[in-house]
Amino acid sequence: MSEMQLKSALDTLKTTGVRITPQRHAILEYLIESMSHPTADEIYKALEGKFPNMSVATVYNNLRVFRESELVKELTYGDSASRFDFVTNKHYHIICEGCGKIVDFHYPGLDEVEHFAAHVTGFKINSHRMEIYGTCPTCSEQATKS
Amino acid sequence: MSEMQLKSALDTLKTTGVRITPQRHAILEYLIESMSHPTADEIYKALEGKFPNMSVATVYNNLRVFRESELVKELTYGDSASRFDFVTNKHYHIICEGCGKIVDFHYPGLDEVEHFAAHVTGFKINSHRMEIYGTCPTCSEQATKS
DNA sequence: AAACTAATTATAACAATTATAAACTAATAA
């Protein structure tokens, strides 16, 4: 099924006239198959076996391309590096403050909050962002041990 | 009333054994009275009249101190600089993608989302963050004109 | 193949933030 996701992502690129290079293919593949929310640097390191002289700029460039094609979302998490999330279906993130792990969870969109905000502020709404912070089971356990 | 906020903030610092320096006083005062969500640099520039040789590091240091005392919240907004929000009562932010303006709006806390997330992920919840992105009335107007 | 466009690379630049070390301040103790 992840192959389907990759295929459909490549289709999206093709139809919008974006050239599919080996690097782009590999970055997309990694984003989908790793099932994680890697930073640009993690992607770079993960692929340096396959592409020994790929530049970091290539990773950043292509993540921007993917973001503009709405294939990935950029998550700015605190003061550290951005993380990139392959867009599948709508979901939110819960982030462990102990180890930084990000876990997806599904929840019906917060449309009523958007409407409320539009009403009281007069803004035209584009999107929203919501994240929950806490401690994952593993880190909770370690805390009780010590 | 903003004086009360300042007084209570200074009390919080005093009771936790944090020394109240003129710089800290001024930064807090600015955060409260400006009613905005300034970046570290904006604070720095706003106070360079009063403290001609204050260092940027001082601003950052003290914002960290305040954050650790839970007097301010750090808002990481996209790829640009962090903004700092004096914590009063619970509110959310709506951010204009045109001009970067941040407007507060009040909405009952999203407790049910937190509970749901805790249930499906097994995390212990600490907090959440929610922001809405859109276009403010001023920027909307300009867009229709052009 | 020639010409053109897009992508990659290597590297430099940049901006936000943090770390370091020296100088200074303020509170407390002798």
Added chain:
DNA sequence: TTATTAGTTTATAATTGTTATAATTAGTTT
């Protein structure tokens, strides 16, 4: 009072994530 100590500020250097630039390479179109 002076000495001591810990905390703070300053100035500056270093770091980190990211973007810009220019040259090279690859791919596409005619």
